Amino acid sequence: MTQRDVARAAGVSTAVVSAVLSPKKNSSIRVAPETAQRVHDAVQRLGYVPNLVARSLAGGERRLLGVFTYEPVFPSDRANFFYPFLLGIERGVERAGYDLLLFTSRGDEAKGDTAEGRKIYPSGANRLRLADGAILFGQEPDKSELTRLVAEEFPFVTIGRREISAGQISYIAADYASATRDMVAHCAGLGHARIAYLGEKDPREQHLDREHGYWAGLEAAGLVQRHDWLLRLAPGDLDAARMSRLRAEGVTAILTESAAHAEAAEAVLKGLGLSVPKDLSIGVLAAPMEDRPEFRRWTRIRIPREKMGEAAVGALLDLLAGRAASPVQRVLPCTLEPSETVQPPAI
Incomplete structure (x- = not known):
């Protein structure tokens, strides 16, 4: 059905139908109430549905x-x-x-x-x-x-x-930067003086925001800042050698950019006969790609999605x-x- 069909059924022009169905503030067309009712009755009877794309091309707004x-x-x-x-x-x-x-x-x-x-x-x-x-x-x-x-x-x-x-x-x-600063402050408040960072191999904007918060948080808390404690690698590339080095250098907590990195770090620790958080605390600066109840055991940030x-x-x-x-x-x-x-x- 088209507006022409509605106009024919209501006994009016297509301009009147348009004025009734798409009223404009500055329109020069005035439609009597009884005429408008005839148009609405015809619309109901015919099952007419406006073509939103055509209307938008004419009026410039689709809503x-x-x-x-x-x-x-x-x-x-x-x-x-x-x-x-x-x-x-x-x-x-x-x-x-x-x-x-x-x-x-x-x-x-x-x-x-x-x-x-x-x-x-x-x-x-x-x-x-x-x-x-x-x-x-x-x-x-x-x-x-x-x-x-x-x-x-x-x-x-x-x-x-x-x-x-x-x-x-x-x-x-x-605000990942502020959230990461808060996580650093939380760890520092519990007594962690040496905190490492584990992130994506190819960082994007949101990862760099977290990294900025990490450095700012360490500085604000007066903690040790070492660039070799910031590791950027795929979760599967984290190995026992890297983890053992961090622990030997006194690292007691790690912040991770993703849930996958946190779980990979825990798996490496288990392979070394160690556990979270007894031997190393881990805070997650993200949420998992799938909401899993078992992930709620992790100290993490909640994103206001x-x-x-x-x-x-x-x-x-x-x-x-x-x-x-x-x-x-x-x-x-x-x-x-x-x-x-x-x-x-x-x-």
Whole structure:
């Protein structure tokens, strides 16, 4: 059904139908109440549904916010690390009276281009333009696509701090630097004077934020700072030799950038006949990719993921309405959650 069909059934012009279904403040068309009722009756009788894309092309506003993730599977499982972000986004969008458009396909399936993962520009065109603006999240964003979005002045906000050389990006991020400083202070308060750091081999922005917090925390607490106690390697590359060296040099606590690094460190300790936290305390500066009850034994930080999703919606709406100058860049505080894996060092 089209507006022409509705107009014919109601005995009015298509301009009148448009004025009733898409009223504009400055419209010169005045529609009597009884005529408007005939239009609504015809809509109900015919089952007419507006074409949102066509309406947006005419009016310039879709009231649609897009959500795009570079993750290989869209986060529909409640145990997925990224699922709370989506909950927060949905809550923020609903409160604002917008609809949500999820971009869930991978690449250009018509060309069989699925191996490379999700793409914003699968065929050279920005498919996010179906929406007024978009929220992007995921572990491995394509920086070249972010650069194109900035060049096009397409409004978007990333969840997580992202940087490109060609401009600045609006983002909502967790305050990992402050959270890491808090973790260092917590360890120092329990008596740990020598604290090592175990992180990703190829650090991204969020990992560098944690590292900055590590050094700042050591300095604030007056603790020993040694660059060879900061190890950047894949979890599987942590071996007994490295762990034994750290312990021989008096390290009593390790902070890890990921749950995988923490579990790898504990496995190496077990191989040496040692345990956490009796022989070495471990604090985790992240959450696991899957919410597992057994992980709650770890001293860790809680990331405000739902709040970050809501805040991303608010930031995007501010950009769309011109209430904020681009870029919008905010960090939200994390919460330290002490547990059994960080205890006072053995004397």
